[in-house]
Amino acid sequence: MPELPEAETIVRDLKRRVTGHRITSVQVAKPDVLTHATPEQFRRKLKDHTIKSVGRRAKNIVIRLDRDLVLVINLGMTGRVVSSDAVRAGELRHVAVRLKLDDGREVLYDDARRFGRLELFTDAGWTERESQFGVEPLSNDFTPAHLYEGLKTSRVPVRNWLLDQSRIAGVGNIYANEALFRAGIRPTRRANLVTRAEATRLRDAIRDVLAEAIAKRGTTLSDYRDASGEEGGFQPLLQVYGREGEPCPRCGSTIRRVVITNRSAFYCPKDQK
DNA sequence: AACGCGCCCTGTCCGC
DNA sequence: TGCGGACAGGGCGCGT
Numbered sequence: 001m002p003e004l005p006e007a008e009t010i011v012r013d014l015k016r017r018v019t020g021h022r023i024t025s026v027q028v029a030k031p032d033v034l035t036h037a038t039p040e041q042f043r044r045k046l047k048d049h050t051i052k053s054v055g056r057r058a059k060n061i062v063i064r065l066d067r068d069l070v071l072v073i074n075l076g077m078t079g080r081v082v083s084s085d086a087v088r089a090g091e092l093r094h095v096a097v098r099l100k101l102d103d104g105r106e107v108l109y110d111d112a113r114r115f116g117r118l119e120l121f122t123d124a125g126w127t128e129r130e131s132q133f134g135v136e137p138l139s140n141d142f143t144p145a146h147l148y149e150g151l152k153t154s155r156v157p158v159r160n161w162l163l164d165q166s167r168i169a170g171v172g173n174i175y176a177n178e179a180l181f182r183a184g185i186r187p188t189r190r191a192n193l194v195t196r197a198e199a200t201r202l203r204d205a206i207r208d209v210l211a212e213a214i215a216k217r218g219t220t221l222s223d224y225r226d227a228s229g230e231e232g233g234f235q236p237l238l239q240v241y242g243r244e245g246e247p248c249p250r251c252g253s254t255i256r257r258v259v260i261t262n263r264s265a266f267y268c269p270k271d272q273k
Numbered sequence: 274a275a276c277g278c279g280c281c282c283t284g285t286c287c288g289c
Numbered sequence: 290t291g292c293g294g295a296c297a298g299g300g301c302g303c304g305t
Contacts, residue, residue: 002299003299006298032282059298059299074299075299076282076299077283077297077299078282078284078297078298079299094283111282112284113282113283115282115300117300155275155276156275156276165299165300175298220298221297221298223297223298224298241298261276262278262279263297263299264296275305277304277305278303278304279302280301281299285295285296286295287296288292288294
């Protein structure tokens with residue numbers, strides 16, 4: 001599921017719903033979503049901490065608590081973070097972790113495939129981990145020159161290059177494909193063969209598609225929900241992702257699907273060279 | 274040492 | 290209706 005726009009949407013919802021609240025108890029139903037902690041360690045560490053802020057880095061939800069504790073949630077493919085007062089009972093069938101708050105509500109982590117992970121850090125520990133991610137694509141540091149110089153150093157297909165979180169933080173398969181369509185670059189092209197002019201178009205395309213997707217509260221293909229349990233609204237605006245066999249919205253050619261290193265890529269054979 | 278690959282796991286859909 | 294295979298937003302560890 002979730003790429004930068006979906007994580008960002010959840011973060012904005014959570015910020016409003018949980019900031020300032022204290023965690024009064026923690027239940028772990030599916031221990032395999034925890035990294036480097038037993039359920040007992042996780043429960044003991046989180047209990048009685050107060051949530052100071054909620055933010056995002058790459059596709060991660062970063063919850064800062066008092067007394068030097070940071071809870072980082074990566075949603076994997078099917079992870080959801082929802083507030084218990086926003087979902088109907090029984091709607092969540094794979095709750096892995098419950099965080100009970102001081103007002104009686106719960107923050108629920110639900111994950112059908114359990115590819116998602118919850119991890120606790122100290123401030124310093126998270127700073128270290130965070131340094132391994134690349135530039136935030138919506139920040140001022142993500143310049144055309146930055147992108148062009150980075151692309152020059154690699155011969156992998158540009159679609160794969162865009163998925164590398166140590167290069168650009170937060171772009172996943174949907175938005176990589178959409179940005180490449182907007183920029184007129186075929187997903188299979190080697191990164192180092194993208195021209196300076198194309199890199200500039202790609203940089204703008206990445207920023208535009210991410211910002212537009214955030215404005216629509218993300219893309220729901222099947223599993224993604226925001227913190228209120230609602231679907232995203234960007235899926236009708238996808239131009240190539242998941243549209244194999246449909247006409248290109250720009251030229252009418254038939255959109256193709258190719259598999260690059262085990263993941264689908266979609267493109268218009270006429271508009272993307 | 275950059276890169277491709279297999280794997281983690283469940284659900285859904287499609288063809289037979 | 291059932292069954293097997295393909296496929297799904299991600300990311301890690303491995304071998305080359």
